[in-house]
Amino acid sequence: MSARVLKVHPADNVIVALRNLAAGEQIEFDNAVYDLPYAVGAKHKFVTEDRQTGDPIIMYGVLVGKATQPIRRGEPITTFNLKHDADRYGLDKKQPYSWQPPDVSKWEDRTFMGYHRADGSVGTRNYWLVVPLVFCENRNVLILKDAFERELGYAQPETYREQVHELLSLYKAGDLNVIKKMEPFVDEDQNKTLHHTHQSVNRPFKNIDGIKFLTHEMGCGGTRQDSAYLCSLLAGFINNPNVAGATVLSLGCQHLQVDMIEAEIKRQNPKFDKPLLLFEQQAGTEYALMSQAVKETFLGLIEANKIERKPAPLSALTVGLKCGGSDGFSGISANPAIGQLSDIVVGLGGKTVLAEFPELNGVEQELINRTADDAKAQKFITLMGDYSAQAEAVGSGFDMNPSPGNIKDGLITDAIKSAGAAKKGGTAPVADVLDYAEPIKTPGLNLLCTPGNDVEATTGMAGSGANVILFTTGLGTPTGNPVSPVVKISTNTVLKNRMPDVIDFDSGPIVDGEQSIEQNADALLDYIVRLASGEEITQAERLGQDDFIPWKRGVSL
Template sequence: MTIQTSRSCLRIHPTDNVVVALQDIPKGDCITTDGLSVRVTQSVAAKHKVALEALTIGDPVRMYGVLVGKATQPIAAGDTITTFNLRHEAEPYGLTRRRPYSWHAPDVSDWETLTFAGYHRSDGSVGTRNFWLVVPLVFCENRNVEMMKAAFERELGYAQPDTYVDQVRQLVQAYRTGQTGPAPAAAIPEAARPRLFPNIDGIQFLTHEQGCGGTNADADSLCQLLAGCIVNPNVAGVTVLSLGCQKSQIDQLRAEIRKRQPGFDRPLLYFDQQTYGTESAMLTDAIRDTFNGLVAANAQTRQPAPLSRLSVGLKCGGSDGFSGISANPALGHLSDLLVTLGGTTLLAEFPELCGVEQELIDRCANPTDADRFVGLMQQYAAQAAAVGAGFDMNPSVGNIRDGLITDAIKSAGAARKGGYAPIAGVLDYTDLPTRPGLHLLCTPGNDVLATTGMAASGATLILFTTGLGTPTGNPIAPTVKIATNTRLADRMPDIIDFDAGLVISGQETIEQTGERLLRWLIDLASGHIRTKAEDLGQNDFIPWQRGVNL
């Protein structure tokens, strides 16, 4: 799709009865699309929707060719769609409504011989990074994880610059000497210490608030999540700290690792504080053995791998009214290219698939997967309803402010990250794909719960679109922030990696943007470039306890 730069609005699908404002439209201006012409009745902010026809109470509103809401009061042609005149509504879905599905795979002849430089593991998977993990089996060990972090990062060259520490030091000095005037800006940090191990991309120190005090199911879920992270191809080895008496036990963790990878042969170092007695005795051994593990892991080097070895998570957060027409469909085209090449992509956020369920059911190659998707969606919706919530509560204040009025509007745009390829599998949280292709992964819409689950399900890279801006990163899978609009990319260059706003300005098609992103991604996967989140040390990690989280 190419957007003409002269156009002020976009009708996404021929059956839609609303259009998206591509720019601010003054009251009284006439908008024209597909032979229809209406005069706007009030000023319309960019990203918001305008009715193309008069609607009465209960009439459907359609976007992306699907039902996204119903009018709660009369809406005149040219009126802006708002939370005051529209409520969430979505089409019913089910296996009995399943329809035949076919698609035309994109031409990948230009991509078939391309490779990235990755870390090859014994099971045939290939990592885009070579990380060492330090993880606690229980929250009681968080302090010891932090102690190891303090001991390792600076000495090995992985510490973040002390920019703000230097700024506070200057403020303290000014206070002590009685100086007045404007506060000093953040200081230019000292040059980072060179890395001792050039083939180790980082030591990632994870903490969490689980492992004991919850149910046995909570302990099982934590071990499943940690096991998924440990077998991720981006991980060279792991140090596990345990108190000893907690519910999450090392035997559970080892069993979950074997389920996912029976021949797992990467280092798994385990230290139990109650066995050692003193903290210092345990940490002395943990630090020594971890250092020796890093020496061995540093011997691994990047080697060429086909693009079919990539496993990419597809996520959106801080979405806006442009997400579904620029960045998300660009990811969809990239996903179609990758799965045609034999790669794997993961489309998550089940609360943000509300309203497009039937299309996804139709696209499941295996009826068993269609049935599993229906079951997971209905179970999730029932759990939300049991506590007085629902998928209709998913849009945030920022989403609504920027044009995502209902969950169905948000979901129809979010689902475009999955392109048009058939669905090869449906996964529950932390499940691993067993075949290449596009997979649906059950996660909440919550950014960090979703990205944490993607890493545990094998994603070696995460593509994260945003229209409002978010610093979200992941300690295991480098997370690429893709702006839906150029204004955001220009305003927040410290967290945005890639600008998809050229689709909105008409300078690129969706396909051109997706292919430009894929070329950039090959460099990222090869370690030639890093994400902004990696540079900032933004390593967000929060396990989902399977409570209701939209």
Template sequence: MSIEKAKVLLASDSTTKSRVLQLDPRDNVLVALTDLGMGERIRFLERDYVLSADVPAKHKFVTEQIAAGGEIIMYGVLVGKATEALRPGDLLATRNLRHAAREFHETEEVGRTWTPPDVSAWRKKTFTGYHRADGQVGSRNYWIVVPLVFCENRNLAVLKQAFEEELGFAAPQVYRRQVRELVRLYREGKNDELRSFTPSAMQPGTPSARVFRNVDGIKFLMHEGGCGGTREDANNLCALLAGYIHHPNVAGATVLSLGCQNAQIAILEEQITRRDPHFNKPLLIFEQQKSPSEAAMISRAIRETFLGVVEADKVARKPAPVSKLTLGLKCGGSDGFSGLSANPAIGHTADLVAVLGGRGILSEFPELCGVEQELIDRCTRTEVADRFVQLMRDYAARARAVRSGFEMNPSPGNIRDGLLTDAMKSAGAAKKGGTSPITAVLDYPEYASEPGLNLQCTPGNDVECVTAQVGAGANVVLFTTGLGTPTGNPIAPVLKIATNSGLAERMADIIDIDAGSIISGKTTIDEMGEVILDRVIEVASGEARTKAEVLAQDDFIPWKRGVSL
């Protein structure tokens, strides 16, 4: 249910109207939109509730008598069970609530009827991107340098320093200059100034002039894998790297291999061919154990990479339809407002893009616990639904095998801000997928090729998930946060959307869009979703950079397919 529809359920009393919210008529909890005090009388649907404790904003109190073991319903779904008897007005907390979720099952009744949103305002809109020979269109134009094994990370660092500084891609060294200033004060014996020194007056330095106009940078995907793990780890790493090499935001790649590791060059090449049998991007491979010396390999890699970047610079942006957008849909550092504001807002954005022929990627399988049946029923084909069921059950079984489970998912920050169980968190997290039909289900680290909403098996872990979404082809990522998460990606712009205005003001350096106006009633979910799509088009066109790009938040962590929640 949208916030607009939910507000119909609120009492006409102006003192109550903006303070509590019911998300679904079936719910037996109310959400506090602002801090409520113990002893306050809250009137809702002509019933009065006297609060037995303080109810902080984003938290919930029950609206009926609930026996120990009784069900707690929110968003119209089971999100937990009471561990003790509860009375109307009682605050929900971890001491009186435990995780519980409905069972799910395969179904033959797929292809639910859907009423798509009006997209007439975007039918003729385009973004300017980098057109690739395989038909994909990038929002950025990067050259990437990847190691097949962690043994090559030191060589990767050498290349990174050389290229970024000399080609004008290095971030301004404001913190390095801060340390230099502290050293100066120390050497001059100015101890008082040293203790009171603040860098607030220091301005960011100006990077050296960019050499290449049409290349957004050279990105170095350092990781700790490639050998020493399982063969599955090596195969998945090669497949993930193949996804990055195949990605529309990548013009070409330099690959560093030691030679003896599990993640072999042949596996990488096979995975690239799976994604594009006619792959024709520049792919430069250097194997250290076949080189006369480390210096010789690095020197050759520098020369050939430079020549590759020269060619990449010849590609210019051209108009492309919105159907060429693939959106990663992610939340991190979630709070009790995530499922009410930013998540459904990007869900509406995803619906608009789906109608226009583009793709959305909804991941984080541990955070779909309890809403599986809703997603199963939205699948367009039985085989799509069956694959989702199997992947969810396999993931849950892996967790149980190491004495873990989805119920361990909410972080301390999530709990502190009102997300008390995994099912409660999941019910709000699933809103990122909007309401459109689910056209495909991807296992990690497969590549998205089906238009519409794709489900992708990943952990909820912020960086592992975004890394996987981009590896599946997302050329823009929409990342909602209620607590503030400094996450980005090396090759895809990540737009951060705050669930509440307080966060947007407090962490303005990392937040791109404030969806808190939905909570205050100034903006509807649909309106915010449309604002977000317009910003996506602007960012995808290179007309604006995200805060994550400005701060060089180039986070990259491959998932080793273990139990990461």
């Protein structure tokens, strides 16, 4: 890879700047010389030939936009001279597709130490889950959270409470000016803070990685469809292989009834046999409800603690593939790296899942070509079409997906963002297409309909059964998940160094020319094996970043 610029695909008519390029510079690349009339920031692109109004801009080998005004050779593409555009797609344009799996021989005998469930799935974590069927129970869930986490050693460190206590002491002593002149608090042992393990000596249940408490704003008052989707999602979380058992709180009169969640759990997984504790508040007093829930949950934890990690093949991994806070390097470093990892996992017989349908805009035909089953390809077309139409009906659209941060860092149109985002799915054939909250059952690459919204997407992947999620980011985001470890992968080393308390793994060496995509993917998979075995924890787990937002099927990009 050139140290200064990169052309991603031979058919492209743009070149990516890997470093800041100054106005007036001459760039030599691929036997051509380009005079830059304007500065081109790192992650941005300049055109390789003159473009007239309406001319196509090609990147990743696909149409990503059309010029809205003349663009001279060497000029950067911007929101002022380019608008989103993408090619039409459909079954009528489907082309044959063949796949050469990567060599997986060095991984075939590798195992991770996982929690084996009775239904044959394997967890990378052993969590107990506490969930409300309706928002009315959020208070009770949070009270249980405080009680269990503090007493059983799962509570977050009281660092900030101690800081408030120090400030309060100064205030009570009348030292307001001292407070105003204080230097910011400093983490004096940051290295230790970043790398401590989650196995606390104060935890009585050594085989339980945590008790996870979900809250939400649904379950009643919305549409019956909203409650049905929530039911499927909660059932999916309870069925997730990382969950050993669950405590479910119900008010009693809401749309989402206890019998509905029981039926949906069994529908999704006829072999379900985990402990499922159900409590209704309208059956008596709040005290009676909570006291019973405390006792029965504690007994459930005793049983869950008897489960121990045992060796499992890498084919037992179900890996979610996500990007958020993307930048102009996402599609050339971290995303291709986890795409390569996805191909390895698929080659080993495991499952991977590519979500974020608004961020597949412009690469639909490639995915259709990779879907051998025409019925599944049509399901993908229908889901994409319905989603796009719903967004357009309220005056939005997939073309409005890139955020200001995305645009600032080189993702000018949704098609550019999408073409880079799709690299997360590697090159394997599409084995199945799933709607939101459908369980992942088919080995291979799965497409799952979710928004691009970070938390709604990761929530959906965990609800469909992902036991680990890979999350690439170029700008930095703390996103985590209650039951599935979320591995934050930086697209550039500058980000890794700036936000070490958020980032878990660095794909920046690809941009810097220090590693190939294949080498970076191998290093990442080695990390995932340790993570799945409980030898590593993610920064999101360390921070207690348990983000959970159900998608209400409204317009969310």
